[in-house]
Amino acid sequence: MGETIEKLKWLLTDKYSNKRVEEEIRDKEDLLSSGISTCLGCGSEIGLRIALKVLGRNTILAIPPGCMGGVGVVGYGTTTGTEVPVFFPLLDNIASMLSGIKRYYRRLGRKVHVLAYAGDGGTADVGFQCLSGAAERDENIIYICYDNEGYMNTGIQRSGTTPYKAWTTTTPVGEARRGKPQVNKNMPLIMAMHEIPYTATASIAYIEDYVSKLKKAAEVEDGLAYIHLFSPCPTGWRFSTDKTIEVARLAVETNFFPLWEARYGEIRFTKKIWFKKPVKEYLKAVGKYSHLTDEEINEIQKLVDDRYRMLKSLAR
């Protein structure tokens, strides 16, 4: 009897759904070198490893300057960190360079996935104009932004997607200032409003959801597919290295980072949260918010609620 209850409890956990996706991806070839020097518990490494497993060998990868470039995915000299061709575009021409590559292959008559794996700096700040242009021109590329909410590779500076009140080295916490005074860009929604064929948000805690979105992005043939991947960073966000997945899960469960997808601008939620948690639980788990007072937490709760309401009013 006790054993049956134990088993039932086990079946009901969220984590059990991992089994399905695990069976799907475990035998796929791992195209990313295991020995790249990401920090312990890096979320972006999980994201890239799974993306390459799903998209397979027929992929051309662009990694702009950022964490993934710095840790050796692009490699040095004659070495590379992946088993697919990999490029090192500049921060401000990622999407335009890939557009050219895609057009070249289309002319040759070969079907390849052209993939960008760029950080939030290269996407929301520096590389934004060329990404927006490529989206408008309907260039057929897959663009994944791994959002670790700052320029982590150069020493944790603020970026356009660093959230309100978050600590970084350029938005310090002291008497005059308490973290970032501005609200972050709503980058995935900006991309959805380009009305491109496919836009999605994904989180490394929900791999099944992420894999299905990758597959949909790979099927797009008439324009740009954009995935905004929430990728916690233990070093820059100040939490212990084993909590990466837990933090990512909390962000979804508190509606801080809702999961949705959009086809030609039409939004649909992909993960329904039945028991919404207060944002406080997420903020308490992350060290970069440890200075927040109750008042400031309420302020953030209101911002999160407002954003979620706006998203809901846009969704089907």
Place this chain on the structure above:
Amino acid sequence: MKIEWIAPIGKDRYIIKTGEWRYQKPERNQEKCKKCGTCLIYCPTGSVYIEDDEYRTDYEFCKGCGICASECRADAIIMVEEVRE
């Protein structure tokens, strides 16, 4: 000559022995393991593999982050201090 790739594929893999960074290492209790695969999909370095129908860890690249231990719902993995001669 027909050009096949316009992007280079590296001659060799870029590899750092990240296993040397580890100060704690995951140890799996095979009796408690429910074979759910959670540790396999969440491991950043891709160090978990299946052999003889058992989930095992390859210590060559495992950095000892502890994600597998804290995500395992069956508490089958514990982190122990790494001892090196």
